[in-house]
Amino acid sequence: MIKKTDAIYAAPLQEMIDFKFDERVVAVFPDMIQRSVPGYGMIISNIGILAAKYAQAGSHCYDLGCSLGAATLSMRQRIKEPECDIIAVDNSPAMLERGRELLARDAAAAVPVTMICADIQEVPIENASVVVLNFTLQFIPPAQRPELIERIYAGLRPGGILILSEKIAFSEPARQHFHQELHHDFKRANGYSDLEISQKRSALENVMIPETLACHQERLKSAGFSSVEVWFQCFNFASMVAIK
Ligand SMILES: C[S@@+](CC[C@H](N)C(=O)[O-])C[C@H]1O[C@@H](n2cnc3c(N)ncnc32)[C@H](O)[C@@H]1O
Numbered sequence: 518m519i520k521k522t523d524a525i526y527a528a529p530l531q532e533m534i535d536f537k538f539d540e541r542v543v544a545v546f547p548d549m550i551q552r553s554v555p556g557y558g559m560i561i562s563n564i565g566i567l568a569a570k571y572a573q574a575g576s577h578c579y580d581l582g583c584s585l586g587a588a589t590l591s592m593r594q595r596i597k598e599p600e601c602d603i604i605a606v607d608n609s610p611a612m613l614e615r616g617r618e619l620l621a622r623d624a625a626a627a628v629p630v631t632m633i634c635a636d637i638q639e640v641p642i643e644n645a646s647v648v649v650l651n652f653t654l655q656f657i658p659p660a661q662r663p664e665l666i667e668r669i670y671a672g673l674r675p676g677g678i679l680i681l682s683e684k685i686a687f688s689e690p691a692r693q694h695f696h697q698e699l700h701h702d703f704k705r706a707n708g709y710s711d712l713e714i715s716q717k718r719s720a721l722e723n724v725m726i727p728e729t730l731a732c733h734q735e736r737l738k739s740a741g742f743s744s745v746e747v748w749f750q751c752f753n754f755a756s757m758v759a760i761k
């Protein structure tokens with residue numbers, strides 16, 4: 518299939534509609550996320566490396582908000598522990614339909630994968646060694662985030678990890694400005710126009726709510742995680758590993 522370029526916000530919109538992971542987004546998603554999230558490809562590769570290190574024999578690995586399954590495929594390629602499987606969850610039917618097609622093409626790997634169309638807030642998390650929230654928690658209403666993180670902690674085995682990647686905010690306005698401007702420069706360098714950047718920003722405003730690194734770290738610590746390490750940051754995008 519030819520890779521489709523994201524032009525969803527290229528023309529002026531009469532009315533701003535909240536961002537949704539619908540068929541139009543699914544069709545361009547690999548291009549959109551690559552051109553929008555600094556280090557996305559590197560984060561995906563390293564999720565495989567982290568999963569290989571922390572996956573435990575006979576446990577489940579979860580990819581929560583899996584979209585097209587990029588993190589799932591990376592974990593699947595690397596995990597060598599016996600009797601592990603991957604449970605990939607997303608509540609966008611369009612994403613999962615396409616994700617299942619892509620998964621079927623990658624038949625070589627031995628680790629079984631189950632893709633489930635469901636709300637991650639309702640899926641049981643049990644006997645887990647690796648849980649991935651790769652740019653998903655930011656779409657959960659902030660008041661509901663502690664409960665999800667606590668459930669993930671409860672479902673992890675000792676020594677298990679949560680990999681949490683997020684767009685982050687900064688409490689100091691000058692730092693917020695610095696990182697946000699550089700992120701916009703990154704998008705411009707990847708071919709997005711000022712109109713596309715500003716229209717997408719408005720569409721995301723009510724549905725994607727970034728928090729500070731301190732806020733994430735405190736929440737993870739209060740849930741019980743013994744250590745929280747920021748292993749990646751580029752501008753206002755970061756990824757943490759929290760160990761139970
Ligand atoms: C930015 S994308 C995640 C990217 C993906 N993890 C990757 O690495 O390519 C966010 C995904 O989370 C999903 N999502 C948002 N809220 C959700 C929820 N409550 N339950 C399940 N999936 C959700 C969206 O449908 C979307 O596919």
Ligand SMILES: O=C(O)C(=O)C[C@]1(C(=O)O)C=C[C@@H](O)C=C1
Nearest residue numbers: 549550553554652684717718721
């Ligand atoms: O912050 C932005 O401008 C983004 O486009 C970020 C972001 C994300 O972090 O998930 C938002 C929606 C798309 O899934 C791809 C990237």
